[in-house]
Amino acid sequence: MLTWRFITLSLKSAIEHRADFFFMILVGAIWQVTVVAFATVLITRFPGMGGWTPGAVLLMTAVRSGGHTLAGSFFMGARQIAELTLEGRIDAFLLRPMPVYRQVMLNYFHVPMLGDLVVTGVMFAIAARYLDLDWTPWRVVYLVAAVLGAMFLEAAVQTFLGSFALRHPTAKQWQEWTEDLMATFGSYPLNILPDLARAVFVFVLPIAVCGYLPVAFLTGHTTELPVPVWAAAASPAIGAVLFAAALRWWTTRLRRYESVGG
Amino acid sequence: MGELVIEALGLRKVFRGTARRPGFGGALRSLVAPERVTTVAVDDVSFGVRAGELLALLGPNGAGKSTTIKMLSGVLVPSAGRALVAGHVPHLDRPANARRIGAVFGQRTQLWWDLPALESFAMLRDIFKVEEAAYRLRLDELAGLLELSSFWKQRPRQMSLGQRVRCDLAAALLHDPPIIFLDEPTIGMDAVVKEQVREFIRYQTAERGRTIILTTHDMAEVSRLASRVVLINEGRVVYDGSLADLQKEYGSGWKVRVTFAHGAVPPALPGLVGTAGGEHLFAGTDPAAQRHLLRELLDRDDVEDLQAHGDDLEDVMAAVYRKRAETTR
Ligand SMILES: Nc1ncnc2c1ncn2[C@@H]1O[C@H](COP(=O)(O)OP(=O)(O)O)[C@@H](O)[C@H]1O
Ligand SMILES: [Mg+2]
Numbered sequence: 001m002l003t004w005r006f007i008t009l010s011l012k013s014a015i016e017h018r019a020d021f022f023f024m025i026l027v028g029a030i031w032q033v034t035v036v037a038f039a040t041v042l043i044t045r046f047p048g049m050g051g052w053t054p055g056a057v058l059l060m061t062a063v064r065s066g067g068h069t070l071a072g073s074f075f076m077g078a079r080q081i082a083e084l085t086l087e088g089r090i091d092a093f094l095l096r097p098m099p100v101y102r103q104v105m106l107n108y109f110h111v112p113m114l115g116d117l118v119v120t121g122v123m124f125a126i127a128a129r130y131l132d133l134d135w136t137p138w139r140v141v142y143l144v145a146a147v148l149g150a151m152f153l154e155a156a157v158q159t160f161l162g163s164f165a166l167r168h169p170t171a172k173q174w175q176e177w178t179e180d181l182m183a184t185f186g187s188y189p190l191n192i193l194p195d196l197a198r199a200v201f202v203f204v205l206p207i208a209v210c211g212y213l214p215v216a217f218l219t220g221h222t223t224e225l226p227v228p229v230w231a232a233a234a235s236p237a238i239g240a241v242l243f244a245a246a247l248r249w250w251t252t253r254l255r256r257y258e259s260v261g262g
Numbered sequence: 263m264g265e266l267v268i269e270a271l272g273l274r275k276v277f278r279g280t281a282r283r284p285g286f287g288g289a290l291r292s293l294v295a296p297e298r299v300t301t302v303a304v305d306d307v308s309f310g311v312r313a314g315e316l317l318a319l320l321g322p323n324g325a326g327k328s329t330t331i332k333m334l335s336g337v338l339v340p341s342a343g344r345a346l347v348a349g350h351v352p353h354l355d356r357p358a359n360a361r362r363i364g365a366v367f368g369q370r371t372q373l374w375w376d377l378p379a380l381e382s383f384a385m386l387r388d389i390f391k392v393e394e395a396a397y398r399l400r401l402d403e404l405a406g407l408l409e410l411s412s413f414w415k416q417r418p419r420q421m422s423l424g425q426r427v428r429c430d431l432a433a434a435l436l437h438d439p440p441i442i443f444l445d446e447p448t449i450g451m452d453a454v455v456k457e458q459v460r461e462f463i464r465y466q467t468a469e470r471g472r473t474i475i476l477t478t479h480d481m482a483e484v485s486r487l488a489s490r491v492v493l494i495n496e497g498r499v500v501y502d503g504s505l506a507d508l509q510k511e512y513g514s515g516w517k518v519r520v521t522f523a524h525g526a527v528p529p530a531l532p533g534l535v536g537t538a539g540g541e542h543l544f545a546g547t548d549p550a551a552q553r554h555l556l557r558e559l560l561d562r563d564d565v566e567d568l569q570a571h572g573d574d575l576e577d578v579m580a581a582v583y584r585k586r587a588e589t590t591r
Contacts (some may be wrong), residue, residue, distance in 0.1 A: 055381075091367065091370065092371075095363070257338070257339075259332055261328075
């Protein structure tokens with residue numbers, strides 16, 4: 001399969017730079033260990049956050065981290081559109097019988113994500129131990145949907161912003177800024193934030209979709225939600241819908257692609 | 263001649279960007295009220311290329327050659343006008359278009375920068391879904407013509423320019439496209455590699471019947487490869503025709519200087535325009551007449567010294583631009 005060929009290719013070229021490869025995995029691992037350590041402290045030292053039980057908070061962190069890891073594996077290319085454009089690589093992509101979007105996404109496989117995947121699994125396990133939830137098949141399916149929703153949301157945001165990078169390389173700074181914002185606020189129950197900030201993260205930059213809302217629904221923390229319960233329940237689908245919209249936006253931007261002179 | 267396979271029909275491309283103002287205040291003002299700058303890279307370009315033809319697209323830097331090629335290959339969508347390649351609009355069905363064309367942009371590579379070229383070829387084989395047997399045959403042939411095998415296990419990052427472009431040429435032909443776009447493929451190469459690449463290009467039209475559009479600044483290359491040239495300047499076609507006609511129309515003509523052996527009786531040959539200091543000067547505009555004269559002179563044993571000057575194509579081009587500028591003003 002072509003997708004697999006691309007992924008092994010990225011891995012291969014990462015391994016070629018052996019020192020970098022192991023260093024990247026190490027950095028990724030250290031980062032993740034601090035995340036887990038922090039989450040553990042959160043669980044054992046604090047009674048909860050904004051009325052949420054520690055297990056629910058950790059589950060939310062895990063959903064967001066799972067979505068982020070998958071987005072980093074399959075949609076990392078969105079964050080390199082500026083470079084790909086400046087290097088003329090988009091020109092080459094346009095001359096191959098394969099959708100440009102897929103080529104961009106497959107262009108780069110973020111190696112530390114391999115380690116992140118393991119750590120995410122560990123977080124899910126810890127959260128499940130602390131949570132007093134009956135894991136019925138449909139809850140498991142919902143959880144998977146929530147992780148995918150989180151992945152699609154991140155992919156949607158980065159694809160939308162990345163589309164601007166086709167003509168304005170500075171869009172990359174917006175992409176990084178948004179990524180940081182989502183990493184910072186995506187992992188905590190949003191009811192610890194003031195109403196205005198919460199509204200922004202639900203309706204403007206819908207970070208809430210990638211953790212807060214679905215996990216609130218799943219764990220029954222539904223009394224303080226800024227939206228009706230059914231909307232919280234449907235939130236994984238919102239990520240997918242936004243992603244579809246971002247893809248359409250990308251297509252229209254690609255039609256107006258200007259390449260680079262010289 | 264075959265049917266038209268590449269058509270540029272009133273192609274136009276306008277780039278719209280924002281100008282950067284210098285300094286912090288400038289940056290702020292650009293943020294609030296961006297100043298739009300528009301560049302008309304290609305104003306109005308029309309020409310056609312027939313199957314099996316090699317057309318040289320010439321013009322000074324910034325004339326719009328690369329932009330024209332990008333519109334014809336489907337990388338850019340024209341602002342106005344139409345590109346047709348094998349009867350199709352390139353950007354409307356990119357996958358189908360990609361299978362019909364091959365392209366090399368001399369200053370850029372389409373290979374994976376960090377992969378051995380051989381692995382890039384294998385990737386392209388899979389992307390273009392080329393049958394393994396056909397792939398082996400083609401790769402063998404291309405490797406032979408371009409002498410790739412001594413360096414194709416290297417990464418483009420480590421290759422010399424000539425090696426990299428040769429790999430790029432092979433990569434562009436692996437899916438056996440009938441139409442090829444070459445944008446300054448020989449720029450910056452040393453003479454030996456340049457010659458090899460030229461021979462490769464000649465082979466691809468003459469023996470394989472591929473249709474090629476080539477841009478170059480090397481006039482020796484043009485006279486060696488192209489029978490037809492299109493000259494563009496400031497985004498407009500200023501000449502479209504045969505190279506010989508271009509030389510005839512705009513050239514200052516040929517000259518031959520001959521010194522005959524002492525006491526020899528100079529023959530009465532056509533084209534003699536004068537004698538000075540024992541030297542005979544012949545001149546004319548028809549290149550065939552010059553060849554004829556040279557043959558006659560070389561057959562004689564009383565010729566002591568002989569210098570032939572052809573039309574310098576660089577001069578011819580300059581003359582074209584001058585004349586057109588005068589007529590449009
Ligand atoms: N992507 C682009 N964005 C803005 N301006 C461009 C771009 N590409 C080319 N130009 C401008 O268009 C003009 C024609 O460029 P080009 O087609 O590259 O000329 P040539 O290949 O004949 O040297 C130049 O003025 C160039 O600066
Ligand atoms: Mg150019």
